[in-house]
Amino acid sequence: MTERRRDPITGQWRIFATDRQDRTFLPARTECPLCPTLPGHPSTEIPEPSYDVVVFDNRFPSLMASPPAPSVMRTDLYEVEPAQGATEVVVYTDEHSASLGDLSTDRIARVVDVWADRYDQLGRRDEVAYVFIFENRGEAIGVTLHHPHGQIYGYPEIPPVARLELDTALAHLGAHGTCVLCDVVARERADGVRVVARNRTFMAYVPFAARFPYELQVTAHRHATSLLDLTDPERHDLADLLRTVTRAYDALFGFPLPYVMSVHQAPTDDGEWLAVSHLHVEFTPIHRTAEKLKYLAGSEIGAGAFINDTSPEQTAADLRAAVPRSNLERSLACP
Amino acid sequence: MTERRRDPITGQWRIFATDRQDRTFLPARTECPLCPTLPGHPSTEIPEPSYDVVVFDNRFPSLMASPPAPSVMRTDLYEVEPAQGATEVVVYTDEHSASLGDLSTDRIARVVDVWADRYDQLGRRDEVAYVFIFENRGEAIGVTLHHPHGQIYGYPEIPPVARLELDTALAHLGAHGTCVLCDVVARERADGVRVVARNRTFMAYVPFAARFPYELQVTAHRHATSLLDLTDPERHDLADLLRTVTRAYDALFGFPLPYVMSVHQAPTDDGEWLAVSHLHVEFTPIHRTAEKLKYLAGSEIGAGAFINDTSPEQTAADLRAAVPRSNLERSLACP
Numbered sequence: 001m002t003e004r005r006r007d008p009i010t011g012q013w014r015i016f017a018t019d020r021q022d023r024t025f026l027p028a029r030t031e032c033p034l035c036p037t038l039p040g041h042p043s044t045e046i047p048e049p050s051y052d053v054v055v056f057d058n059r060f061p062s063l064m065a066s067p068p069a070p071s072v073m074r075t076d077l078y079e080v081e082p083a084q085g086a087t088e089v090v091v092y093t094d095e096h097s098a099s100l101g102d103l104s105t106d107r108i109a110r111v112v113d114v115w116a117d118r119y120d121q122l123g124r125r126d127e128v129a130y131v132f133i134f135e136n137r138g139e140a141i142g143v144t145l146h147h148p149h150g151q152i153y154g155y156p157e158i159p160p161v162a163r164l165e166l167d168t169a170l171a172h173l174g175a176h177g178t179c180v181l182c183d184v185v186a187r188e189r190a191d192g193v194r195v196v197a198r199n200r201t202f203m204a205y206v207p208f209a210a211r212f213p214y215e216l217q218v219t220a221h222r223h224a225t226s227l228l229d230l231t232d233p234e235r236h237d238l239a240d241l242l243r244t245v246t247r248a249y250d251a252l253f254g255f256p257l258p259y260v261m262s263v264h265q266a267p268t269d270d271g272e273w274l275a276v277s278h279l280h281v282e283f284t285p286i287h288r289t290a291e292k293l294k295y296l297a298g299s300e301i302g303a304g305a306f307i308n309d310t311s312p313e314q315t316a317a318d319l320r321a322a323v324p325r326s327n328l329e330r331s332l333a334c335p
Numbered sequence: 336m337t338e339r340r341r342d343p344i345t346g347q348w349r350i351f352a353t354d355r356q357d358r359t360f361l362p363a364r365t366e367c368p369l370c371p372t373l374p375g376h377p378s379t380e381i382p383e384p385s386y387d388v389v390v391f392d393n394r395f396p397s398l399m400a401s402p403p404a405p406s407v408m409r410t411d412l413y414e415v416e417p418a419q420g421a422t423e424v425v426v427y428t429d430e431h432s433a434s435l436g437d438l439s440t441d442r443i444a445r446v447v448d449v450w451a452d453r454y455d456q457l458g459r460r461d462e463v464a465y466v467f468i469f470e471n472r473g474e475a476i477g478v479t480l481h482h483p484h485g486q487i488y489g490y491p492e493i494p495p496v497a498r499l500e501l502d503t504a505l506a507h508l509g510a511h512g513t514c515v516l517c518d519v520v521a522r523e524r525a526d527g528v529r530v531v532a533r534n535r536t537f538m539a540y541v542p543f544a545a546r547f548p549y550e551l552q553v554t555a556h557r558h559a560t561s562l563l564d565l566t567d568p569e570r571h572d573l574a575d576l577l578r579t580v581t582r583a584y585d586a587l588f589g590f591p592l593p594y595v596m597s598v599h600q601a602p603t604d605d606g607e608w609l610a611v612s613h614l615h616v617e618f619t620p621i622h623r624t625a626e627k628l629k630y631l632a633g634s635e636i637g638a639g640a641f642i643n644d645t646s647p648e649q650t651a652a653d654l655r656a657a658v659p660r661s662n663l664e665r666s667l668a669c670p
Contacts, residue, residue: 001646005543005544006544007542007543007544007546008503008507008515008518008519008543008544009500009503009504009515009516009519009542010496010499010500010503011499011503011506012544012639012640012641013544013640014544014545014546014640014641014642014643015634015640015641015642015643016642016643016644016645016646016647017642017643017644018644018645018646018649020642020644021623021624021644021645025627062634062642071646071648075522076511077515077518077519077522078522078543078544132633132634132637132638134633134634134637134638135633136630136632136633141630141632142628142629142630142631142632143632151633153633153634153638153640155638155640159634159638159639159640160638160639160640161345161636161637161638161639162638162639163639164345164346164639165344165345168343168344168345168346169344171346172343176411180343180344180412181344183343183412184343184344184412187410187412187413207342207344208340208342208343208413209340209341209342209343209347209348209349209413210349211342211349260632260633260636260637261633261637262633262636262637262638264637282637284636284637288356289356292360293477294477295471295476295477296477296631297471297476297477297478297595298467298469298470298471298486298488298595298596298597299350299397299467299469299488299494301496301595301597301619302467302469302496302595302596302597302599302617302619303465303467303469303488303490303494303495303496303497303597304347304494304495304496304497304498304499305347305348305349305350305488305490305494305495306347306349306350307349307350307351307352307355307397308349308350308351308352309351309352309353309355309356310351310353310356311336311351311353311406312351313406314353
C-alpha cells in the first residue's frame with residue numbers, strides 16, 4: 001500500500017507507504033548501503049569505488065513517478081490519491097564517518113550545486129509541485145542510516161508548513177508591501193543579539209520565536225527565491241555558512257548534534273509565489289541541554305503550540321561561543 | 336523569562352518559559368512529588384495521606400494568571416505578549432505505578448468529571464480562550480514524572496491545531512451543511528474496518544488518514560461540543576472507552592505504550608464555534624513496532640507532511656486483537 005489520503009478533520013494530505021516499515025535499519029558499518037562498492041564491501045547501492053556526491057531514487061520510496069493504484073475507493077469525505085512525486089537520497093561523501101561540516105567549503109558547494117540541479121530537474125516534472133531538500137541527522141532524530149546523506153522529496157502539492165509560510169508572507173506583503181523574510185533578516189542584522197554567524201550573502205540567527213532551543217535560520221540577505229536564483233559565489237557563501245553552523249553545532253556539547261535541516265524555496269509549479277518565496281535553511285536540533293531533549297508532546301502534537309524552555313538571545317550567545325574562531329572573525333568583519 | 340512571541344514567518348504564537356529548563360526530571364520513586372505525603376515520603380506537592388484525583392497549578396508554569404512583563408519590546412514585526420493563561424496538573428490516582436487504564440471505570444469517570452469542571456472553571460477566566468486537556472505518557476514521549484497524571488493548559492487564544500480543525504470543519508459545514516466529525520463517525524460506523532471499540536456514546540477508530548501507526552480517535556456519536564455537554568451516563572461511557580483503549584494499548588506489545596492523549600473541545604470564549612466543535616479524544620502513540628518509533632523528522636517538522644509506514648485498516652485490526660475480550664464482546668453487541 002502506497003498512497004496519499006486526505007484527513008477530513010484538518011484538510012491535510014498524508015502519505016502511506018507500508019513497504020517502508022521493513023526498510024534498512026541501522027546496518028553494521030560493513031553493511032552500509034551508501035558506502036562505495038569495494039573489495040570487502042560489495043553490493044552497496046553505489047557501484048563506484050569512490051565518489052564525491054551521489055543522488056539516486058530512494059529504495060523505500062513514499063512518493064514515486066508511477067505509483068500503484070490506491071487500496072481504497074475515493075469518496076467525497078475520504079479522498080485518496082496515488083502517491084505521485086519523487087523521493088531521492090543525496091549522499092554527501094564516500095567517507096562513512098564524516099558529516100556535512102567535515103567537508104571543505106568547496107565540497108559543500110558541490111552538494112549545494114547538486115541540490116540546485118535536483119530542484120530544477122524535479123521541479124520540471126508534472127507530478128511535482130514543491131521540491132523539499134532536507135537532512136535528518138542522528139539516531140535521536142530517527143535516522144536509519146549513519147552514512148552522511150540528505151534527502152529530497154518532490155511533493156505533488158505545496159506541503160502544509162511551506163503553505164503556511166507562503167500564506168503568512170502573502171498577508172504580510174498585503175499589509176506592509178514587503179517580503180516578511182527581507183524584513184526579518186534586516187531586523188536581525190540591526191539587532192545583532194540573535195545572530196550566530198554571517199557572510200556577504202547569508203546570515204545565521206536563532207529565530208525570534210524559535211520552536212527549538214538551538215534552532216537556526218540561515219537566510220539570504222537579498223530576496224533570492226531558490227538555490228537556482230543564486231550566483232556561484234553566492235552558493236559558495238551558503239556552503240561557507242552551512243559549514244560554520246554545522247561545526248558550531250558539533251562544538252556546542254562536544255558531540256555531533258542531531259538535527260533536521262530543511263531547505264525552504266519557492267514552489268516549482270506557480271510563479272505567483274516568487275514575491276513571497278525567500279530562500280532559507282532551517283536547522284532544528286532537538287537537544288535542550290547536552291543530556292536532555294526537547295520532545296514534541298501534548299502542547300506541540302495535540303495543540304500545535306510550541307513551548308521553548310530557553311531564551312533565543314541566550315542560545316544564540318551559546319552558539320556564537322561555539323563558532324570556530326576563524327569563522328567568527330570573518331563574521332565580525334562582514335558588512 | 337516567561338512570555339509569548341509571535342513567529343512572523345508562520346504567524347504562530349510560541350511560548351517561552353526558561354524556568355522550566357530546571358524542572359524536576361525523572362526523580363527517584365521515593366522523591367516523587369505527586370505521591371501522597373506519608374511518613375517516609377514527606378513534603379510532596381500533595382499534603383494528603385491518600386487521594387482519588389487531585390488538580391493543582393503546575394509548579395513550573397509556561398502560562399499563568401499574572402505573568403511577568405516580557406523581556407523584549409514589542410514591534411510591528413516581532414510581537415510579544417505576557418504568557419497569560421493557566422497550566423494545571425491532574426493526578427489520576429495516589430498509586431505511583433498505576434496508569435489510567437488500571438483504574439476502574441468509575442474512577443476514570445471521576446477524572447472525566449474533574450476535566451469537565453476545570454474546562455468550565457478555566458474557560459470562564461478572561462485570560463483563557465481555549466482549554467486543552469492532555470496526557471503525556473512514557474519516557475519516549477518526554478515525560479519527566481512517572482506518577483500517572485495529565486495536564487490542562489488554558490491558552491489565551493485558540494492554538495494552531497484546534498484552529499485548523501475548526502476552520503476545516505467550517506469549510507465542510509459551508510460545503511455540505513454538516514459537521515465533518517458527525518460525518519466521519521457515521522462513516523466509520525458504516526465501514527467498521529477501522530473501528531477498534533465502541534459503546535452507546537463513543538467510538539474508537541484509527542483515523543482514515545492517521546499520522547501515527549496506532550493513532551486513535553475516540554469520538555462521540557452525537558454532536559457533543561464538550562465534556563460539559565455530556566450527561567452523567569455519557570461521561571461514564573467515555574470513561575469506559577478510555578479504559579478499553581488504554582488497556583488495548585498496554586496489551587498490544589506487552590508494555591505500557593507511550594502516547595500523547597489530547598482532548599479536543601469547543602473554544603470557551605466564543606459560542607460561534609459550537610456548530611463545528613465535536614468532542615473527540617486523540618491518542619497518538621509513537622511506536623510503529625514493538626522496537627521502533629515513528630520519529631517526527633524532515634517531512635513532518637520541515638514540511639508538515641506526515642508519512643505513515645502502516646495501513647490504518649491493519650493497525651485497527653492489530654488493536655482490535657488487543658482489546659480485552661469482555662470489552663470486545665460488549666463492543667460487538669453495541670448498536
